[in-house]
Each structure stands twice: as C-alpha cells, then as structure tokens.
Amino acid sequence: MLEIRSARPDDLDRIYSLEKECYPQAEAAGYEALKERLNVFPNHFWLLERDGQLVSMVNGMVSDKPDLEDEMYEKAVLHDEDGSYQLIFSVATSPEFTGRGYASILMKE
Template structure:
C-alpha cells in the first residue's frame, strides 16, 4: 500500500468513496471536492493498493481553533500557514475496514501536521467513534456546535 497526496484527477474516486462512507446529508459533493482539491490538494492523503483508492483523509488548515460547518463548504477559508490541521473526513472502503487502513493514514496526517509546525489536528466525530480517535491522542472537548448533516458531533483535538 502507498500513501500520496491528491490531484484533481482523483476527484471522481474521492467523491465515490465519500458517497460509500457517509449518508448523503453528511457527504461532501463532487463540487465540494473540486473546490477543496483546487485549494489544498496537499491536505488530501490517499491510501492506495495497486493503484486503487482504499482510504483517504482530507481537511483544510486554519488559525481558527474550532472546526466550523462553513469550513466544509468554503475552501477559500484554507490558510496554508494556519496553526491547525482540520480533518473533514476519514473514509475507508466498507470492504476494507477494520484492517488498519484509516489508522495508517491518521498516523501519517498527524506526522505531516507535526512536521509542518502545526499546533495540532482537529476533527468532529459521532459519539461511537470518540474512543477510536482517543487512541491517536485526540481529546474529546464535548458536544460540538456543528449541525452538519443534522446529527450530533463531538469536537476532538490533538495538541502537539
């Protein structure tokens, strides 16, 4: 398996994988991904096997310490010199889950954010996944103000 950052040629693959991983109300659209890939392709980490996308993590960088819903839809909020690596999605093909793919990618994202001099990483997750992200050192900051997709989210922060 190999890890690389994305290019615009990955648009269809990341859009399709996102649709397989999240309900429509929560999933980013092809237009969302096109804007993100134009603004911050180096903040899309792709895990591939034999050239096939297995898993990916994406998110913008900002000085804002909290992930706001507007960030999902407005790629112009990305600030390459920002302090915090936001994580919008952790996606793994359903038939490849529970094999360490997402964990391998998360470790790379964390290492890259640390090497880039960020303060840390921020994400939101559903209650059932709080314990998963705690394994990487994230700390729950409680229920999020996010209303993304009409579900309850929890703010998680990893500070270096």
Template sequence: MLIRHATIDDLKAISELESLAFPPGTACEEESFRRRLTHYPSHFWLVFDTLESDLTLVSFSDGLVTDACDLTDEMYDRADMHNEAGAWQMIFGLVTHPQYRQRGYATAALTAAISQAKKEARQGLVLTCKEALIHYYAKFGFINEGRSVSTHGDTVWYQMRLTF
C-alpha cells in the same frame, strides 16, 4: 499500501468513495471536493491498496489549515478559508471503503496527516466524530472536548483535538 497527496485527477475516485462511506446529507459533494482540491491538494492523504492491480483508492482523509481553533460547518464548503500558514490542521473526514475496513488503511491516512502537521509545525489537529468513534481517535492521542458546534448532516458531533 501506497499513500500520497491528491490531484484533481483523483476527484471522481474520492467522490465515489465518500458516497460509499457516508449517507446523503453528510457526504461531501463532488463540487465541494473540487474546490478543496483546487485550494489544498497537499492536505488530502490518499491510501491505495497495492494488492489490487489498478491501485484501488481504499481510504483517505482531508481538511484545511486555519488559525481558527474550532472546526465549524462553514469550513466544509469554504475551501477558500484554507490558510497554508495556519496553526491547526482540520480533518473533515476519515473515509474507508466498507470492504477494506479493519485493515489499517484509516490508521495510515490519519497517521500521514498527523506526521505532516508535525513536520509543518502546526499546533495540532482538530476533527469531529460521532460518539461511537471517540475511543478510536483517543488511541492517537486526541482529546474529547465535548459536543461540537457542528451540526453537519443534522448529527451530534464531538470535537477531538490532538495538540503537539
């Protein structure tokens, strides 16, 4: 397993993996990823399977940094809202290729994000998830704050917060 930050050269692989993991309307579009990679490539955590000869991207997480306390829908498409000196690391998604799930890749991506946020002296991380995943994020110390203001993809989301 190899974990690293993204570059613009990873755009196609990131977009393809996102489209495998999320349905249309919820999945981030390539142009949005392009903007994110332009503004905050060091807030992408890419996980590669080193057993594959071509270092296959199997999981990733990303999100901007902000002083805002809550994750809002506007943040998904407004990469310019990133504030490198911000207090909170937002996590927009934790994506794993369907064939590579249950192997620890998502854990590695999220752990890398948590570690970096601690190193950068953030107050913590904020993400939204579906109800079925609340218990997963709770294992990392995230606290369920209830239904999120986000309606991204016409879905009910729950806001989770990990405070350091």
C-alpha cells in the same frame, strides 16, 4: 503494495465515490465541494491506495481556528496554509477494507 500520496484533480471521481460510499447523503461532501478542496489544498488531502485501488482517504484544511465551522466545509478558500491547526473534514475507508488499520496509517501521515 500500499502507496500514500496527496490527491490530484484527476482523482476526483474516485474520491467522490468513496465519500458517497462511506457517509450518508446528508453528511457526504458534494462533488463541487471536493473539487474545490482538491484545487485549494491538495497537499492536505491524502489517499491510501492498495495495488492502485483507492482504499482510504483523509482530508481537511489548515486554520488558525481550533474548531471546524460549518462554512469551512463548503468554502475551501478559508484554508490558511500558515494556520496553527490541521482540521479534518473526513476520514473514509471503503467498507471492503475496514478494520485493517488503513485509516490509522493515513492519520499518522
């Protein structure tokens, strides 16, 4: 069974593991950056679980700026809930589940 939901602070370890699994070390968000994102904008951090297993995630902040700036990756406080643009930091799907449309489902969310 598939479930889409906003992330919670207790999801951090699983989110961090998926981020490391999907991105090279130089590009993956660090543990503290992900923790800050979860604390500041959990409603813009979506998870897709299949039978309780984290399969895919999408996260990003809202801003009045149309393009991501480098400092946004590390400073979640730049999130502006009333901003005009939903910016996407990462889209990640476990390699075990790629090619099945899970990321597309989350992007539509």
